[in-house]
Amino acid sequence: MNEQSFRFFSFEGKTRILHLSWMAFFISFLVWFNHAPLMAAIREQFGLSNAEVNTLLLLNVALTIPARILIGMLVDNLGPRTVYSLVLVLSGIFCLAFALSTTFEQLAITRFLLGFVGAGFVVGIRLISEWYPARELGLAEGIYGGWGNFGAAFAGISLPALALVFGGDDGWRCAVGTTGIISILYAGVFYMMVTDTPKGSTYFKPKKGGAMEVTSKGDFVLYLVMNLPLFIALALIVWKLGPAKLNMLGETTTYVLYSVIAAMMAMQFLRIWQVNGHVFSKPVPEFDRYPFKQVALLNLTYMASFGSELAVVSMLPLYFLDTFEISPVLAGMLGGSFALMNLVGRPGGGYVADRYGRKLTIMLTMAGIAIGYLLMGQINSSWPLVLAVGLVLFCSVFVQAGCGAVYASVPLVKRRLTGQVAGMAGAYGNVGGVVFLLVLSLVSPAMFFVVLGIVALANMLLVGIFMDEPSPQTSEVMPDGSVRMIEVS
Template identity: 90%
Template sequence: MNEQRFRFFSFEGKTRILHLSWMAFFISFLVWFNHAPLMAAIREQFSLSDAEVNTLLLLNVALTIPARILIGMLVDNLGPRKVYSLVLVLSGIFCLAFALADSFEQLAITRFLLGFVGAGFVVGIRLISEWYPARELGLAEGIYGGWGNFGAAFAGLTLPALALAFGGDEGWRCAVGTTGVIAIAYSAVFYLMVRDTPKGSTYFKPKKGGAMEVTSKGDFYLYLIMNLPLFIALALIVWKLGPTKLGMVNETTTYMLYGLITIMMVFQFIRIWQVNGHVFRQPVPEFDRYPFKQVALLNLTYMASFGSELAVVSMLPLYFLDTFEVSPVLAGMLGGSFALMNLIGRPGGGYVADRFGRKLTIMLTMAGIAIGYLVMGQINSSWPLALAVLMVLFCSVFVQAGCGAVYASVPLVKRRLTGQVAGMAGAYGNVGGVVFLLVLSLVSPAMFFVVIGVFALAILALVGVFMDEPDPQTSEVMPDGSVRMIEVS
């Protein structure tokens, strides 16, 4: 941890952990989105309707919302090495099951389970924060997130050709199954080559599991409020699958799922009380406090950045096709350019946050996102195609940089809670995807962009008023009960 310069072209120490981590995330996203470029073959073989295709796409992100919360808790308690290995093994098994499916029902169940792999992202956030000092953390987390996210684009670039190479009607199965085998094999590599912390460092764990710790009465209520959108998003997914929309779930099952979500919410609130009820009986020592408003603001920022990315990437190819009447191939390439900016946008956002401050960087990225989407809302067929693409790329750079800035800040909230903070922020990204896609189903694409832009402006105002720059030191309680001050700048 005493290395004074950032070294990327190395495979020793913390740099080895960075490379092993972004590769694990890359494989996670490769598995998570392996169906998208092969959907035409899957649709043809199973004679899927448009509603069934939409159902598979929706189910692919449904489980990720609660899974990111769960994985965040597990990684804080069990450590990144074990948890990421487990995520990769399970996702590989689910992936093989999807490849072997012989009915729509099996496709749907296994695709729903594969949403679990999207939670792997939060594991690397905690792992890298254990190895990198704050002055390099934003860049390291940005490389991890940006290069890992490229797994989705890599799936689109390679899996159709791989399916063609295998040949026949079953080529898509072999291509999908290959990604599952890669995930299982890499889980062993990750388990054998990764350490949770540098030698001699302490891995701080939460005092209690099952819910995030808060340190004041006001934070307790804010934590309850910030949990509500997670369950509302799940209810929206059920509603969209229900008889009034896609019609893939009957009325009885819909109400049963609503009931299950309600039970989950009540159970979560009870657990929050069990973990944090003590703040109403006695104050938490000053040295052990942290402001939960930081978590809430990071959640909303990630909702505006990654949440909008999830929604925009899914609609952009069709948007270019309908607006400019380009070929489907060109429309797909232009739409994919939005996600391609992850390679430089996330590391760039993290690097700027390291150098010029977390709050300032988040404010700048929110301003860029707002301007980008508001201008995209003015695009029409009279625009030169090149100018429209340039505007999309401008917006994308700020979206990806915003993601990088968020995760440059997450590990500095409270060391022992990093996994849970990362999990909650990540879940809000998926919430944003669900909410913004719902908005898209209700308004025109132009108004859809405007809504996201206005939302980003609102978050910019909240960050400007309420967010704090991380303190130069944070404290953690050692296993022997002593207090250790940790430098974060």
């Protein structure tokens, strides 16, 4: 990698796009996780039970599952500039509605809608891949993902203090509402200052929309199988909220939602056949093929890394508050520390993947994640607080590096499908968040961390056995603005 070609301290060309993109992602995550560090105040004001708190945590990640798939398709067809601007505006509106809620039902509905903002991440993955060559892509995507993800940590650090500045019982409302206003204003900035590609470059679009293209019979079957967990995760949320568990939904509503999910799955499978049924009658040319197993493995890796981060970030402030004798403000700040390592972890994971290979980097990060979570399962109130926080930061470095390694690989799977590959991997991150939060509701926090460690260990073995190192050949922007397939050393 040519170190001089990567200029971070600049606001021109591709570096300007990088900075504008990570800021959009930062604001997205600031909005998405603005409730976590303020949950103690929200719980007190509304008199929420533990079941209702768990409901809000689940709803916060529910909509992001289908939204990331949808946004991945939209960005491949409409372009990042339009789609990200729309995401930011809608998210700001939903955020303001959450801040103005007066009942638990309003909190639940608006928190569910706010899951939409988590889909914004997918947009930047495609945008960055249009501006950066493969030899710099891991680092660029890592900076985008890492500095953007820091929005969750910044929420934990800043929003409790901001709520205190506003003061009163409604201080949390003002803090949350402020993030919504920022999101709406930045949507205008992003739309005015970003272009989808460098001047003269072609924005490659899928041949067909509505489902990802696959290139063999085996990949067709695997694609169907990998879609199942997306709908199962939604059904699990409904089950958890229904009469069998939390009883937040009536029996009739529960069955209606099950029917809607089943109809969505049937429509998706039909569309997959419409887009890819031809592989059973006419082979795809060799030059246009790609192995879908790469997508499946990246999905599972992101579930083990980002999926666990979603669950941990959501529960960590209350975990610190209940385990150690500290103030709610300090608990929020310490809980946000898990996402703090995004600043260096994701760029570091992407950079190492660029230099030493995607497969090796993913395996090493999975090993680090497994060790970190298994050790976190041993934390209790007798531990020194500083040691517990240090272990959290250690684990977080590997979690963020794993995310960076995944998205260093995503744009190298198939150029014109980058948004959809990113969307599916991102959706699996949310599947992980849902599944792991459900696990948390069924077991102790200590066992919850042990489960996360075992999942990471299993994923490391799968990657070691089945993953191929991504091809170094990719579409790159040439000095004259044309796009050409070249080998990247």
